[in-house]
Amino acid sequence: MKTTKELLGGKFSIEMWEFGSGDPLLFIHGAGGLFGVDPFLEELGKTHKVYAPHFPGYGESTGSEHIDDVIDAALFYHELMDELKIPTANIVGHSMGGMLAAEVAALDNSRAKKLVLVAPAGMWLDEHPIPDLFAAKLDEVAPLMFHDPKSPMAQAFGAIPTDFKALEAMYVERVKRFSTASKFLWPIPDRGLKKRAYRIKSPTLVLWGASDKLIAPLYAKEFTKRIAGSKEQVIAEAGHMLPYEQQEAFCKAVNGFLK
Amino acid sequence: MKFTWFHLMPYRYLPEDFKEKYRSVWVDIPQNLYDPTVGHRLYNDYLDQLEFADQMGYDGLGINEHHQNAYGMMPSPNLMGAALARRTRNADIVVLGNSIALYNPPIRVAEEFAMLDVISGGRLRAGFPVGTSMDTNFCYGEVPATLREKYYEAHELIMKAWAEKEMFAFNGKYTKLRYVNLWPKPIQQPHPPIWIPGGGSVETWDFCAKHDYNYSFLSYFGYIAGKKVADGYWETMAKLGKPLNPYSMGFAQVVAVAETDEQAERDYAPHMDYFYNRCLHVYDGFADAPGYRTVKTIKAGILGQVGDQAALRREGLKWKDFLEQGYVIAGSPKTVRERLREAMKSLNCGHLMMLMQLGSMPPELVKKSTELFARECMPYLRDLWSDHEDKWSAKPMNVEARAIPAPVQFELQLPKHTNGHARTNGATESRSAK
Numbered sequence: 001m002k003t004t005k006e007l008l009g010g011k012f013s014i015e016m017w018e019f020g021s022g023d024p025l026l027f028i029h030g031a032g033g034l035f036g037v038d039p040f041l042e043e044l045g046k047t048h049k050v051y052a053p054h055f056p057g058y059g060e061s062t063g064s065e066h067i068d069d070v071i072d073a074a075l076f077y078h079e080l081m082d083e084l085k086i087p088t089a090n091i092v093g094h095s096m097g098g099m100l101a102a103e104v105a106a107l108d109n110s111r112a113k114k115l116v117l118v119a120p121a122g123m124w125l126d127e128h129p130i131p132d133l134f135a136a137k138l139d140e141v142a143p144l145m146f147h148d149p150k151s152p153m154a155q156a157f158g159a160i161p162t163d164f165k166a167l168e169a170m171y172v173e174r175v176k177r178f179s180t181a182s183k184f185l186w187p188i189p190d191r192g193l194k195k196r197a198y199r200i201k202s203p204t205l206v207l208w209g210a211s212d213k214l215i216a217p218l219y220a221k222e223f224t225k226r227i228a229g230s231k232e233q234v235i236a237e238a239g240h241m242l243p244y245e246q247q248e249a250f251c252k253a254v255n256g257f258l259k
Numbered sequence: 260m261k262f263t264w265f266h267l268m269p270y271r272y273l274p275e276d277f278k279e280k281y282r283s284v285w286v287d288i289p290q291n292l293y294d295p296t297v298g299h300r301l302y303n304d305y306l307d308q309l310e311f312a313d314q315m316g317y318d319g320l321g322i323n324e325h326h327q328n329a330y331g332m333m334p335s336p337n338l339m340g341a342a343l344a345r346r347t348r349n350a351d352i353v354v355l356g357n358s359i360a361l362y363n364p365p366i367r368v369a370e371e372f373a374m375l376d377v378i379s380g381g382r383l384r385a386g387f388p389v390g391t392s393m394d395t396n397f398c399y400g401e402v403p404a405t406l407r408e409k410y411y412e413a414h415e416l417i418m419k420a421w422a423e424k425e426m427f428a429f430n431g432k433y434t435k436l437r438y439v440n441l442w443p444k445p446i447q448q449p450h451p452p453i454w455i456p457g458g459g460s461v462e463t464w465d466f467c468a469k470h471d472y473n474y475s476f477l478s479y480f481g482y483i484a485g486k487k488v489a490d491g492y493w494e495t496m497a498k499l500g501k502p503l504n505p506y507s508m509g510f511a512q513v514v515a516v517a518e519t520d521e522q523a524e525r526d527y528a529p530h531m532d533y534f535y536n537r538c539l540h541v542y543d544g545f546a547d548a549p550g551y552r553t554v555k556t557i558k559a560g561i562l563g564q565v566g567d568q569a570a571l572r573r574e575g576l577k578w579k580d581f582l583e584q585g586y587v588i589a590g591s592p593k594t595v596r597e598r599l600r601e602a603m604k605s606l607n608c609g610h611l612m613m614l615m616q617l618g619s620m621p622p623e624l625v626k627k628s629t630e631l632f633a634r635e636c637m638p639y640l641r642d643l644w645s646d647h648e649d650k651w652s653a654k655p656m657n658v659e660a661r662a663i664p665a666p667v668q669f670e671l672q673l674p675k676h677t678n679g680h681a682r683t684n685g686a687t688e689s690r691s692a693k
Binding site: 064068132134135136137140168171172174175176177178179180182183186187188 | 397400402403404405543544545550557558
């Protein structure tokens with residue numbers, strides 16, 4: 001179900017997907033955003049009440065001009081959780097969303113009941129530089145994001161519309177999303193989370209695709225060594241887009257941890 | 260009509276197979292293609308060329324800022340401006356310009372531009388570009404989403420620093436300064452003429468109109484393709500009720516003059532090919548970081564200067580096509596002056612920014628083209644727009660009041676000692692003895 005939520009007297013208007021019922025689960029999407037077809041969210045909705053908001057600047061959500069940095073972003077999620085009357089929830093964040101989920105939990109450690117960081121951004125190792133997704137051409141994106149770039153899903157992901165109107169719409173939406181993401185990721189996706197991660201007190205699962213070519217799986221250790229009570233799990237035959245590429249294994253891992 | 264001789268300062272010796280072998284002339288171009296001793300020769304040749312243009316009566320000497328780029332070797336145009344301030348006498352020094360969001364704090368630009376204006380006796384035109392995406396986002400790491408906001412704030416600070424007579428505090432979002440107290444201040448009061456070079460962002464038109472700045476469209480596509488942008492600018496001006504003064508607009512155009520049309524092709528075609536195929540070979544992923552151009556500009560359908568789309572438009576073009584499509588205005592003096600008159604009239608443009616050293620072009624050809632144009636084209640075009648006031652050229656001190664640099668003497672006036680002991684004078688010795 002698609003809903004709209006107004007925050008702070010209209011400062012933000014948030015387009016949100018809601019699924020299922022049960023224990024609340026806030027999903028924080030990555031730099032690419034939600035696609036409108038995100039089957040793993042429905043699957044998680046079978047056991048949870050899933051809230052998946054579009055971040056300001058994504059989809060129809062507005063208010064990105066009020067967010068300058070990760071601190072503003074984390075406080076935005078705190079406000080949204082209060083508004084949704086779920087001051088504490090399970091929080092699952094993917095990629096840039098994992099970075100923001102960690103900030104949400106670090107800045108107020110009562111927010112995350114349990115935390116799942118899925119191939120999170122937010123750290124940087126000089127000896128393992130993360131490829132520059134912002135400079136990648138469209139046809140270079142799918143190979144970076146998927147274990148199997150030849151699969152129909154990866155092909156659809158990298159498809160370039162032939163219709164001019166559709167192409168323009170896609171281009172404009174990409175610009176909106178990535179320019180918002182640039183506030184947290186450009187030019188290097190390190191905004192000091194490594195200093196703050198110790199404040200995360202909730203049980204934390206760090207989940208990674210074994211063949212992630214964007215953020216190498218060895219980055220998991222950067223999180224687990226800083227977050228007490230965290231553990232790492234790797235999913236086989238999955239790239240950076242593991243919730244999409246290995247939906248079943250992904251949902252099983254998340255549900256198993258949240259149970 | 261006013262003429263600015265504009266130098267990009269390209270590296271002239273990129274390999275034959277550059278385009279096939281490397282993905283970009285900009286940002287990640289391999290460092291092993293650069294030879295500093297070649298660079299030494301090139302900088303000095305290029306300064307010679309600008310100085311020659313001064314002597315030939317061009318109104319302005321144009322320089323600009325690029326980073327990690329083999330077609331533009333001026334990370335700091337202000338250094339070149341300083342060299343020109345001392346070795347030229349007549350022309351404006353047109354720094355187009357400093358990408359003000361990149362200077363921390365941006366007050367640095369107010370200071371250096373003031374220095375250039377003071378050294379040159381008030382000959383500076385001060386350019387404030389946003390800067391290309393390659394320069395600002397990729398080379399200097401600026402966040403695309405906030406680049407323009409930072410630019411506007413830097414502009415506010417610089418203009419205020421020039422205008423205010425007393426010290427003030429500046430509490431910006433990106434720059435916070437307790438003591439803004441510019442010293443020195445520019446000769447031209449309240450400030451040098453402001454030029455805003457643009458690649459076609461629609462916001463820039465509003466900005467120029469609002470402040471009465473010159474808008475310079477720095478295109479490499481020539482006057483025919485550039486007309487869409489020029490028209491957009493004039494429409495904005497008209498909508499805002501601003502005068503349509505041709506001198507409020509500059510336009511960059513490749514120009515090359517030879518004895519005949521045929522000679523022009525023989526002389527310049529290979530260098531044009533070098534320029535368009537090697538100098539402008541920019542990896543598409545660097546052309547336009549997401550958020551660099553606003554959604555409004557993207558929807559206006561203005562194509563970028565570099566990247567795949569731009570390369571596609573140039574694909575397979577020959578000398579004849581480059582001339583016909585207006586990328587290049589070249590030929591005999593008669594051909595060039597006639598085409599230029601038509602071009603500048605169609606754009607309603609009073610400030611021609613002339614790209615006369617193109618790609619791999621050697622000094623002797625640059626000199627020939629520069630001189631032929633000055634002698635046989637410029638006088639025939641001077642009358643254009645004479646009924647309009649040019650408010651965007653520099654207003655220098657009276658020439659009699661300006662300092663004249665001492666003539667250069669390259670011979671040593673004192674013998675040079677090779678013996679280390681002999682070079683150490685008494686004062687140094689007593690200091691080090693303490």
